[in-house]
Amino acid sequence: MENTDQQLNLSHSSNSTVLNHQPSENRSQTSPALDYERVSVPVLIIGAGAAGARTAIELAKHDVVPLVIGKRNYGDAHTTLAAGGINAALGNRDPEDNWGIHAADTLKEGHFITDPDGVEIVTRAMPDRIRELVEWGMPFNRTEDGEIEQRYFGAQSFRRTCFVGDRTGEAMLETLISKAKELEIPYRENVMITKLLSDGERVYGAVGYDMNDGHFLRFEAHAVVLAAGGYSGLYNRHSSRTDENNGDGAALAYDAGARLMDVEFVQFHPTGMMGDRYGEEWDGRLVTEAVRGEGGRLFNADGERFMEKYSPEQMELDARDVVARAIAQEVREGRGTENGGVYLDISHKDRAFLQERLPRMYERFAELNVDLAEAPVEVAPTAHYAMGGVEVDFETGATAVENLYAVGEVIAGIHGANRLGGNSLAETVVLGKVVGGHLAGESYTGTPKLPESQQRAADEHFRDLEALSGEGSDDPQEVLQALGDVLEETAGIIRTEEDTNKGLERLEALRDKANDLIVGGRTNRSFEYAIDLGFSLTVAEMVLKGARERTESRGAHFRSDYPEQSEGWRKNITYRQTEAGMLLDTTTPGKPSETVRQALDAGYELEYHQLE
Structure with a gap:
C-alpha cells in the first residue's frame, strides 16, 4: 500500500444476499477496469449473530424486508460461543428476584x-424476551416443576441465568435463525464490508467485496445497522474464534463519524483454557463460567483454594475482574502452574450431573483426554469481551450519524467498566427488538440512491482496494x-502509564509495517488480514489512549500506578475522529430510577456458600 491512511480507513466486515441485483453485464462501471455489483435495500444489517438476527426478525414482522450480511456461513456466528446462559429475573429459583435487582x-x-x-x-424486557424465545x-x-431452570453466575444476587446446558448461545442462535428463515429474511454470507458510505453526518450505504470470488459490492440503504461484534480478538490470547471480534464494527462506525465510548474497558474472563496438553488451537478458549456457577473451585499449584483470601464471601463467583486479577496475582507470586495458570476443579460433582449441566465442557475435555469428573483443568485469564463500542440512543439504537444504528457487542453503555456474566445474550435480543421496532416505524419511500459525492467515494475506495494487492515486505497476519503482543504486554489485565506510552510507540512502528504488506488477491486470506489490520490499528489506538487517560482503577481497567477507584473518574471516555486526529473527551452517566436505587440501597449480594 502507498499510505497508512488508506489502510486505516478500511472499515468493517459482513455478508450479503442479492436484492435488486444487476446482472454482471449491466453492473455499474466508472472506468473499464472498475466493475461492481449494486444492491439496494431499505435496511442493511451488518453482522449475522443474535443481535443482527433479532433486529431483522423485528423488521420482517413489520413487513420491512432487510438484508442481513455476514463474513461467514449462515448461522456460523460468534454468538455460539456464549455458552453459560442468559439473564432474566424470572424468579423461578429465587422468587424475591426482580428486574430492579437485576x-x-x-x-x-x-x-x-x-x-x-x-x-x-434491558432488564425490564428480559422476562418477555425469554418467553418469546x-x-x-x-x-x-427445566426444573422438576417444569419451569425454566436458573443457575448462579458471578456477581449476581440471585439465580437468574437461564440456560441450555452449556450451549446457550448456540441454541439461541439456532432459534433465531430458524425464525428468520421462517420469515424468509434475505441473507448473504461470506461478504466483507470494508467501508460505510458516509459524509460524517449521514450514512447512505456500505461497500465491500465477496470473499468467495472477490467481486466488489456497493450497498445502498435507507438505514444501516451495525451488529458486528466487539474487539477482544485483538489480543493474542482470547476466547473469540479465529479472525473474529477484531474491532471492524467499531472502526467502521468511527470512520463514518460516530462517537465511541469506553473502549479502554476489555473484560478478561478468568478461565480460558491453557497448557501444552490442549494444543495451540485451544489456548485461550473459554471454560464457561457455568463451571463455577455449578460449583467449580479454583486452586493454585500449591493446592490452596486461593479465592478464600481474595473474596471469602463470593469466592469463585465474585466479579470476573476480581477473579481474573486474583489468578494473575497467584501466578505473579509464584503459585501458578508451569504454564502460568491455575486449576479449576469440579470433580467433586457426579459425572451424571456434569453430563447433564455441562455437556459441551464435559465432551470437549473428554476428547482432550481429561475427565472433568476425575481431574481438574488448567486455566488462566483470557481476553473475552469488549465493554466499549459505539455510543447509541437506547430508545432507538441510533448513533450520532443519521441513518446509522448499532446493536450488540459493537455498542457501549450497558456494561460500563465490567460486564455481568449472562448479560451479553440478554442485550442482543432486547435491543435487537428495540432497533428493529424503531426502524420499522420509519417511512421508506422509493429506492435508496447515493448522492454523487458518495458514488465517487465508493469508486475511490474500490480503487484503493484494487491497489492493496502487492509484494511488500511484511505479512499482514504476522x-x-x-x-x-503489544496489547497483551501494555494494555492487559494490569496497566501503567509507562506501558501504555510504550504501546503507542510500538503501534506507530506497526503502522509503518502496514505500508509495506505482502498481499494476495481478494480471495486470498492475506487480503482479509490486511483489511483487518486497518480496523485493528484504529481500535488498538483507542484502547491504549483510553487506558492512559483513565488514571484510576475501575472494573476491568486496573492501573497499578493508580490502584484505587476515583469518584472524579465516574465518567465515560468518548472517542471521535477529527481532522486533527483522534479526540478523547468525557461524559457523565445519568442516574438510575427510584426502583433501581432502592434495589441498590437494599444491598442484595450473592453468598457463594449457598452452593455448599
Missing part, C-alpha cells in the same frame, strides 16, 4: 458508569500477531 447488579458490576436507562430497558422453540433446561 439492574442494580448490572450497575454495580459496571462500577456505575453504565447508562442507567439502557440497563433498565421459548415460543420460538428454544429448549431451555503484523496482526505483533499487534496482539
Whole structure:
C-alpha cells in the first residue's frame, strides 16, 4: 500500500444476499477496469449473530424486508460461543428476584458508569424476551416443576441465568435463525464490508467485496445497522474464534463519524483454557463460567483454594475482574502452574450431573483426554469481551450519524467498566427488538440512491482496494500477531502509564509495517488480514489512549500506578475522529430510577456458600 491512511480507513466486515441485483453485464462501471455489483435495500444489517438476527426478525414482522450480511456461513456466528446462559429475573429459583435487582447488579458490576436507562430497558424486557424465545422453540433446561431452570453466575444476587446446558448461545442462535428463515429474511454470507458510505453526518450505504470470488459490492440503504461484534480478538490470547471480534464494527462506525465510548474497558474472563496438553488451537478458549456457577473451585499449584483470601464471601463467583486479577496475582507470586495458570476443579460433582449441566465442557475435555469428573483443568485469564463500542440512543439504537444504528457487542453503555456474566445474550435480543421496532416505524419511500459525492467515494475506495494487492515486505497476519503482543504486554489485565506510552510507540512502528504488506488477491486470506489490520490499528489506538487517560482503577481497567477507584473518574471516555486526529473527551452517566436505587440501597449480594 502507498499510505497508512488508506489502510486505516478500511472499515468493517459482513455478508450479503442479492436484492435488486444487476446482472454482471449491466453492473455499474466508472472506468473499464472498475466493475461492481449494486444492491439496494431499505435496511442493511451488518453482522449475522443474535443481535443482527433479532433486529431483522423485528423488521420482517413489520413487513420491512432487510438484508442481513455476514463474513461467514449462515448461522456460523460468534454468538455460539456464549455458552453459560442468559439473564432474566424470572424468579423461578429465587422468587424475591426482580428486574430492579437485576439492574442494580448490572450497575454495580459496571462500577456505575453504565447508562442507567439502557440497563433498565434491558432488564425490564428480559422476562418477555425469554418467553418469546421459548415460543420460538428454544429448549431451555427445566426444573422438576417444569419451569425454566436458573443457575448462579458471578456477581449476581440471585439465580437468574437461564440456560441450555452449556450451549446457550448456540441454541439461541439456532432459534433465531430458524425464525428468520421462517420469515424468509434475505441473507448473504461470506461478504466483507470494508467501508460505510458516509459524509460524517449521514450514512447512505456500505461497500465491500465477496470473499468467495472477490467481486466488489456497493450497498445502498435507507438505514444501516451495525451488529458486528466487539474487539477482544485483538489480543493474542482470547476466547473469540479465529479472525473474529477484531474491532471492524467499531472502526467502521468511527470512520463514518460516530462517537465511541469506553473502549479502554476489555473484560478478561478468568478461565480460558491453557497448557501444552490442549494444543495451540485451544489456548485461550473459554471454560464457561457455568463451571463455577455449578460449583467449580479454583486452586493454585500449591493446592490452596486461593479465592478464600481474595473474596471469602463470593469466592469463585465474585466479579470476573476480581477473579481474573486474583489468578494473575497467584501466578505473579509464584503459585501458578508451569504454564502460568491455575486449576479449576469440579470433580467433586457426579459425572451424571456434569453430563447433564455441562455437556459441551464435559465432551470437549473428554476428547482432550481429561475427565472433568476425575481431574481438574488448567486455566488462566483470557481476553473475552469488549465493554466499549459505539455510543447509541437506547430508545432507538441510533448513533450520532443519521441513518446509522448499532446493536450488540459493537455498542457501549450497558456494561460500563465490567460486564455481568449472562448479560451479553440478554442485550442482543432486547435491543435487537428495540432497533428493529424503531426502524420499522420509519417511512421508506422509493429506492435508496447515493448522492454523487458518495458514488465517487465508493469508486475511490474500490480503487484503493484494487491497489492493496502487492509484494511488500511484511505479512499482514504476522503484523496482526505483533499487534496482539503489544496489547497483551501494555494494555492487559494490569496497566501503567509507562506501558501504555510504550504501546503507542510500538503501534506507530506497526503502522509503518502496514505500508509495506505482502498481499494476495481478494480471495486470498492475506487480503482479509490486511483489511483487518486497518480496523485493528484504529481500535488498538483507542484502547491504549483510553487506558492512559483513565488514571484510576475501575472494573476491568486496573492501573497499578493508580490502584484505587476515583469518584472524579465516574465518567465515560468518548472517542471521535477529527481532522486533527483522534479526540478523547468525557461524559457523565445519568442516574438510575427510584426502583433501581432502592434495589441498590437494599444491598442484595450473592453468598457463594449457598452452593455448599
